[in-house]
Amino acid sequence: MDEMQILVPVAVKSKLTEQLKATLLAEIEQNLKRVDHDMSQLDFEANGKLAEQAKINVQAVAPLRAQYEAQKVQMQQMKDKFLADKDHLERLTIGAELNRAPMNRLVTIHIGDDMNELLDGEILVEDGKIVEFRN
Structure with missing residues (x-):
């Protein structure tokens, strides 16, 4: 062989x-809106489930709250990354x-x-x- x-x-x-920059910035903005929406949805869902769980079993509230907080931290990290990407892209010539x-x-x-x-x-x-x- x-x-x-x-x-x-x-x-x-x-x-x-200019065209690519505008397209990429629009994608980042869309991702930021999606993350903000998901964070709001998570807060709404968490408040309802935590209140419901508090009526059933108070001991189960703390682990459930920790789970929601971990998800929220993860979403905030995604948002921070998108904001950093946006800032970097805006600075590029x-x-x-x-x-x-x-x-x-x-x-x-x-x-x-x-x-x-x-x-x-x-x-x-x-x-x-x-x-x-x-x-």
Whole structure:
């Protein structure tokens, strides 16, 4: 066997344009609204269930409250991450390159090929169109 075909990861970067920035900011805003809604829903649900549980078994209220608080902390961490992402994106200048999800490419390799060279591929995208291949 003189050759083999393998999948090699390729880094994908997007050039930040006004359009991409607006799209990403809109996605972040939508995620923030969803988290806020989920947090409000959790508070409403928790208050009702805690009051109901207090009537049935007072000892069970503390673990239930701790469970709701843990969920609330997790949601707050998500919200904080989205806010940090929004702040970071707002500070980026147009033309900056953003790392996106990597892709795979099929490569035929031979004995003696330089693996470092094969693993060094990159694709640059601008407004959804491939504008450059880099090695």
